[in-house]
Amino acid sequence: PSVLIINGPNLNLLGTRQPEVYGKTTLADVEAMCTDAAAESGLEVAFCQSNHEGALIDAIHAAKGKHDAIILNAGAYTHTSVALMDAIASVELPVVEVHLSNIHARESFRHHSYIAPVAIGQICGFGPKGYLMALDAIAERLKKT
Numbered sequence: 001p002s003v004l005i006i007n008g009p010n011l012n013l014l015g016t017r018q019p020e021v022y023g024k025t026t027l028a029d030v031e032a033m034c035t036d037a038a039a040e041s042g043l044e045v046a047f048c049q050s051n052h053e054g055a056l057i058d059a060i061h062a063a064k065g066k067h068d069a070i071i072l073n074a075g076a077y078t079h080t081s082v083a084l085m086d087a088i089a090s091v092e093l094p095v096v097e098v099h100l101s102n103i104h105a106r107e108s109f110r111h112h113s114y115i116a117p118v119a120i121g122q123i124c125g126f127g128p129k130g131y132l133m134a135l136d137a138i139a140e141r142l143k144k145t
């Protein structure tokens with residue numbers, strides 16, 4: 001089985017972007033951690049990152065038939081994008097929503113997620129480990145189906 005890990009706006013700057021909030025681990029580090037963990041779980045993993053809402057939607061559409069699940073950190077589009085929510089609902093792939101920070105402990109505009117209602121679950125507040133937790137949850141779910 002194959003999992004697509006999608007990172008949205010500003011996550012290309014991980015490691016240098018507000019390290020007090022998001023930590024010092026770079027996106028390349030996160031992807032390397034995921035590659036290792038996926039291999040251990042017998043999963044294939046692919047990555048994409050974009051700062052553009054439409055490109056994220058295209059990536060979700062293209063995942064259908066190619067990947068079995070998606071891990072999505074939509075960054076700030078989490079809190080704004082009905083279009084991303086619709087894209088996820090359209091492809092009928094299991095999506096796990098991930099955030100490095102605990103969005104519920106931050107500004108109130110980060111408390112609402114358009115992704116959550118169409119995700120199988122949300123993981124937030126555990127830094128890069130959240131992606132590994134998501135992979136673990138997906139591995140278990142795909143085993144059952």
Ligand code: DQA
Pocket residue numbers: 009010011073074075076077078098099100101102103110
């Ligand atoms: C984030 C949380 C969002 O509120 C923020 O806009 C981000 C990163 C996180 O991973 O904690 O860009 O998705």
